[in-house]
Amino acid sequence: MSVLLEIQDLQKSFGGVKATKHVSLDVLEGEVHAIIGPNGAGKTTLISQLCGEQMPDAGLIRFAGKTITRAPFPARARLGMARSFQITSVFQDMTLLENVALSVQAHDGHSFRFWKRADSETALNEKAMTFLTEVGLADKAHVLSREVSHGEHRQLEIAMALATEPKMLLLDEPMAGMGSEESARMVDILKKFKGEKTMLLVEHDMDAVFALADRISVLVYGEVIATDKPEAIRDNEAVKRAYLGEEAD
Numbered sequence: 406m407s408v409l410l411e412i413q414d415l416q417k418s419f420g421g422v423k424a425t426k427h428v429s430l431d432v433l434e435g436e437v438h439a440i441i442g443p444n445g446a447g448k449t450t451l452i453s454q455l456c457g458e459q460m461p462d463a464g465l466i467r468f469a470g471k472t473i474t475r476a477p478f479p480a481r482a483r484l485g486m487a488r489s490f491q492i493t494s495v496f497q498d499m500t501l502l503e504n505v506a507l508s509v510q511a512h513d514g515h516s517f518r519f520w521k522r523a524d525s526e527t528a529l530n531e532k533a534m535t536f537l538t539e540v541g542l543a544d545k546a547h548v549l550s551r552e553v554s555h556g557e558h559r560q561l562e563i564a565m566a567l568a569t570e571p572k573m574l575l576l577d578e579p580m581a582g583m584g585s586e587e588s589a590r591m592v593d594i595l596k597k598f599k600g601e602k603t604m605l606l607v608e609h610d611m612d613a614v615f616a617l618a619d620r621i622s623v624l625v626y627g628e629v630i631a632t633d634k635p636e637a638i639r640d641n642e643a644v645k646r647a648y649l650g651e652e653a654d
């Protein structure tokens with residue numbers, strides 16, 4: 406498998422706090438790569454640098470063959486990076502279908518330009534519907550976004566990210582705030598894209614991480630202490646000590 410995202414010796418400090426210390430890791434095309442680590446380990450800071458919200462002090466980020474270390478998010482999106490969850494991007498007074506249709510249009514609006522207006526709307530809605538169906542929300546297509554549950558809202562955000570047909574989905578705590586039933590549903594949805602879509606998953610819910618990940622990187626105090634397959638991470642002594650220690654005891 407080829408490398409889709411390459412992070413080399415990334416560094417970011419806030420005053421005296423080294424939130425990202427010499428982080429290097431690769432995300433391979435087609436894999437689900439999870440990043441785990443205790444509170445304050447530097448997961449959010451790392452994701453922010455991958456999205457271009459924060460600029461690294463040093464190091465290199467390459468995505469889809471291009472150096473994007475200091476590129477703004479739109480440039481990264483054009484190369485095929487999609488981030489969930491930017492909750493602000495959901496219009497609450499629009500239906501789920503309308504929201505996904507907007508993402509489809511933002512991504513490939515030009516391909517609808519040659520159609521007559523009514524036909525192009527039908528084609529747009531049909532395409533949007535396929536993404537809603539993939540995340541199990543077809544029956545809620547005409548419900549307003551503000552009327553669906555928290556879990557369904559997150560499913561909608563996955564559909565909106567998929568509608569941009571990304572090379573990589575950056576999933577920033579997809580299970581946050583979910584009950585066990587909602588989490589299980591989200592795991593099932595994401596499982597469907599395993600092997601098809603490259604995913605970088607930052608998540609606290611270990612059941613979800615171990616159910617989904619092909620490889621896991623463990624971040625502790627701004628450093629990757631291990632990258633390996635889930636079973637090897639579970640057995641890794643340094644990981645047990647540094648992170649899973651309490652659970653392993």
Ligand SMILES: Nc1ncnc2c1ncn2[C@@H]1O[C@H](COP(=O)(O)OP(=O)(O)OP(=O)(O)O)[C@@H](O)[C@H]1O
Nearest residue numbers: 419422423424442443444445446447448449450451
């Ligand atoms: N803007 C900031 N200014 C100062 N310190 C910061 C800032 N952002 C993060 N930090 C510090 O950097 C370190 C890493 O924080 P970060 O939020 O990236 O960790 P995290 O792994 O995402 O934590 P959590 O799991 O709690 O979300 C922490 O010590 C945090 O206090």
